[in-house]
Amino acid sequence: MFDFLRDPQWLWWLGAALALGAIEMLTLDFMFLMLAAGALVAMVAAALGLNLTGQFVLFCLSALVLLFFVRPVLRRRLEESTPLAVTNAAALTGRDALVAEPVTELAGTVKLHGEIWSARPQWDGETFAVGERVRIARIDGATARIERLPA
Template sequence: MAWLWWLGAALVLGVIELVTVDLIFLMFAGGAAAAAVVALIGTPLWVQVVVFAVVSVVLLFGVRPWGKRLLERSTPDTLTNVAAHVGREATVLIDVTDRAGRVKLVGEVWTARASRPGVVLPAGTSVRVVRIDGAIAVVEATADTTLYP
């Protein structure tokens, strides 16, 4: 009957791994599955716990680094949050200077400022986001924009 508990633990740990995707809980699930096999044979509880610990440690330090490298190689880097806005184009709504202005970036209105001092980007100008400082988009004119000081 103990093998059912180990199998249940392996399933729960597998589900937790689906949420975290860090390959840690998957290694513990493998240890629990190994303990379930040993429990099915009829070994005492202390042997089951030792098998769980040994298999988990071997998987953590032997298999996880290889699996992690494989996962990182096959997963594309996806920029999120403000990092995803850097390099995107925006449209100036209110003249942008090195101190203030407003742009429309991906359907949202952002406070903006020019990346170079003394430059004024007039309303309607197409700009590119250079970086995000807090909640302010730092922008520069695209190549086809004419500027006035």
């Protein structure tokens, strides 16, 4: 009844599937996951008594089908469900700041999250007084372009 346990071929496929699964955890690209699933298909074939050539062909076919048909769907769903992380200067756009020194077209600073940034008005001709709350319109290099808060 348990004759398949005496033949270690299925264990090799199980080991390959586990190793490929471990590699997948490092890459997170679904490539090795598809190969691991193919190894599991070959493991079942080995447990059912299919010869080594048949196991290898079944592994290759199932892995190719998974790679070309399942993997793109999984990657697309993952990319659609993962929010885009805004970092660095782009993360500051839209934040509120406090004018630390009067802001004109030539000079000025704002306090943003405890840091002092050089600042210029977003639009020519605007000026901002000390203590005024403003919004960061964009970041140009190390200079914050600021605008008035909506009323």
